[in-house]
Amino acid sequence: MTDSRTVRAAAVQIAPALDTLANTVDRVLAAVSEAASKGAELVVFPETFLPWYPYFSIVHGPALIGDEHLRLYKNGVVAPGPVTEALSAAARQHHVVISIGINERDHGTLYNSLLIFDADGTLRLKHRKLSPAYHERMIWGVGDGSTLKVIDTAVGRVGGLICWEHYNPLARYALMAQHEDIHVSMFPGALFGPTFADQTEVQIRNHALESGCFVVNATGWLTEAQIAEISGEHGAADMIRGGSITAIIDPEGRHVVPPLTSGEGILIADLNMDLNLGRKRLMDSVGHFSRPELLRLLMTNPATSPAVTAQDLTPDQISKALNVAGTDAVSPAQAEA
Numbered sequence: 001m002t003d004s005r006t007v008r009a010a011a012v013q014i015a016p017a018l019d020t021l022a023n024t025v026d027r028v029l030a031a032v033s034e035a036a037s038k039g040a041e042l043v044v045f046p047e048t049f050l051p052w053y054p055y056f057s058i059v060h061g062p063a064l065i066g067d068e069h070l071r072l073y074k075n076g077v078v079a080p081g082p083v084t085e086a087l088s089a090a091a092r093q094h095h096v097v098i099s100i101g102i103n104e105r106d107h108g109t110l111y112n113s114l115l116i117f118d119a120d121g122t123l124r125l126k127h128r129k130l131s132p133a134y135h136e137r138m139i140w141g142v143g144d145g146s147t148l149k150v151i152d153t154a155v156g157r158v159g160g161l162i163c164w165e166h167y168n169p170l171a172r173y174a175l176m177a178q179h180e181d182i183h184v185s186m187f188p189g190a191l192f193g194p195t196f197a198d199q200t201e202v203q204i205r206n207h208a209l210e211s212g213c214f215v216v217n218a219t220g221w222l223t224e225a226q227i228a229e230i231s232g233e234h235g236a237a238d239m240i241r242g243g244s245i246t247a248i249i250d251p252e253g254r255h256v257v258p259p260l261t262s263g264e265g266i267l268i269a270d271l272n273m274d275l276n277l278g279r280k281r282l283m284d285s286v287g288h289f290s291r292p293e294l295l296r297l298l299m300t301n302p303a304t305s306p307a308v309t310a311q312d313l314t315p316d317q318i319s320k321a322l323n324v325a326g327t328d329a330v331s332p333a334q335a336e337a
Contacts, residue, residue: 004274007155007182009042010035011218011267013189013246013260018226021051021075025083028100029090031266036094038268041119042155044184045100046220047163048112050083051075053188053220054103057135059235069139076105079115079126092121097153099160099184099216104128109141114162114186119154129162130171145301148174156181156273163187166203172210173297177286180213181276189219189244190227196243197261208249212279214256214271215249221264251279 012031017023028045035043047053052075056068077083079102091098097119104113104126112129128143148171150159159175159182166172166185175183185207187200200219208215221244222230231237247259248269256269283289290296310318 007041007214007271007273008039009044009155009182009214009216009248009269009271010038010040011044011216011246011248011260013046013219013221013244013266014264015221015223015226016049016052018052018229021077021083024049024051025086029086032090032094032096032098035266035268036096038266040096040268042097042158042182042184042216043099044216044218045098045186046218047101047114047186047188048103049100049186049220050077050102052103053190054136054139055188055190055222055230055240056235057139058191058239059231059237062138065138072103072139073105073110075103076110077102077113078106079104079113080123084115084117084123087115088117088121088123091117091119095119095154097155097158099158099186099218101162101186103140106141110139111143112136112140112162113143114160114184116151116153116158116160116184118151124151124153125149125160127160127162130165130168133164144304145174145299146303148299148301150175150178150180158182158184160184160186166207170297172207173286174299176211177297179286180211181273182271183207183211183213183215185215185217187217187219187243187245189246190222190240191243192239193242197245200243200245201247201259204247205249205253208251209253209279210285212251212284213276214251214273215247217245217247217249219244219246221262251275 032043056065098117100115102113104111114127116125118124127147130143132140150157159180185204204215204217227237227240245259245261248256250256
């Protein structure tokens with residue numbers, strides 16, 4: 001973004017409804033309306049907020065989570081589908097950019113996905129988490145590099161990552177190299193106590209400094225009643241307390257407004273986009289402070305598919321695919337035949 005302007009951003013920290021997807025969607029739409037009434041142009045929600053983050057996978061062992069995992073499937077979000085249409089309508093009605101995390105159901109697999117809707121209601125990005133964390137690998141499939149993108153929106157160039165993707169410096173650099181104005185980040189919250197919140201703060205403040213952009217981060221929240229419901233009599237309830245830090249960070253790594261670490265609320269802050277340029281004047285990680293002749297990122301980011309036909313591939317790609325699969329080498333002509 002080259003013009004001087006201010007963007008009003010909102011980061012939402014609320015509890016999901018744990019009964020149905022529809023009820024959590026209602027909470028989201030109400031929060032969008034409230035943020036928009038306060039002048040927000042960008043509204044950011046937590047990781048997999050729709051229908052809810054799979055907290056059950058932390059407090060119970062694998063053999064005990066089958067029913068809850070199946071219920072998550074049944075409440076999963078098909079994208080595009082009715083839920084994305086409702087979010088699109090809200091973005092268009094209030095003329096706001098919306099970033100939200102969903103449990104995306106794609107036939108027999110769930111994905112941890114980040115959606116960004118532009119202010120005209122267009123779904124501009126669907127990014128699937130590259131590497132779920134250890135307890136999440138039972139729940140979600142993996143994404144690919146095709147959605148490591150920064151997109152032009154009504155509030156500027158926006159990129160986003162999910163939770164511990166921020167521990168992958170190359171994933172972050174892929175977005176930095178595309179010149180983010182605003183980075184949206186989302187974490188589950190209500191996890192692993194205050195240490196998790198401290199580590200999250202380090203990650204988002206560091207990214208703001210290295211990217212020279214604003215970071216708008218949203219984490220979730222659980223009530224005590226919800227913690228008791230999820231953990232039951234024998235679950236590890238203490239594992240789903242604390243860990244929340246909804247925050248808005250400027251390009252100098254500073255909190256624009258005090259962070260929200262407990263309870264529900266919506267942070268509102270005005271982002272002076274001139275600060276991005278001021279930071280990059282001193283330290284542009286992908287410009288005058290980089291040394292691409294020594295170190296640079298190579299991205300191999302085609303979308304993946306479980307099945308392709310030979311007509312979709314070049315002869316060289318066919319040969320490489322066959323060799324990777326461990327078959328005997330064949331000529332391109334044989335492969336095409």
